Amino acid sequence: GAGVSQSPSNKVTEKGKDVELRCDPISGHTALYWYRQSLGQGLEFLIYFQGNSAPDKSGLPSDRFSAERTGGSVSTLTIQRTQQEDSAVYLCASSLARHYEQYFGPGTRLTVT
């Protein structure tokens, strides 16, 4: 079956621009996570969605970052006024429910010039 998909696979943007990253989770998975992978910080949690509950945004590094999940399915991570330190691979994962196996997408590589 189809796995987690993310788009775009690569994004190059100029400093100060806004970007949107998309995640399509596995159908039927109620939990969705965003992580960021960078050379300096390793893999770090950003945000978690579970069904219709309020998301846990405790990992978002600044108020320039936001995310939404529409209809309990597709999620979009938005970074406003991008900075060079935002350059990283953004990974999305979904699972049937909390503590079940998280399936990761291939990631979006963001480069801010």
Add this chain to the structure above:
Amino acid sequence: AQSVTQLGSHVSVSEGALVLLRCNYSSSVPPYLFWYVQYPNQGLQLLLKYTSAATLVKGINGFEAEFKKSETSFHLTKPSAHMSDAAEYFCAVSEQTSYGKLTFGQGTILTVHP
């Protein structure tokens, strides 16, 4: 707060040799523990997980890990390395009382020499 330490950012072995990747965690309550593998330009793939059942966990591709509460460790092993095992490996934990958010170690790059 829980944390994960992977000893050795790079490990090099010969094909056919034992693979040992070390992981230690800090948590007041034994967490759920995971090992993920990442091949170049790909996402993470789950190798195995410990969820308080058997302490010796078998995963895919011949890997296994043993949970040792007294040592707060969850080391990953494979008896005989294969060239295709070359990748980056991440140990991760999630608190049993949480919603499953993963805290990752810094990763270990495994190189396999012919």
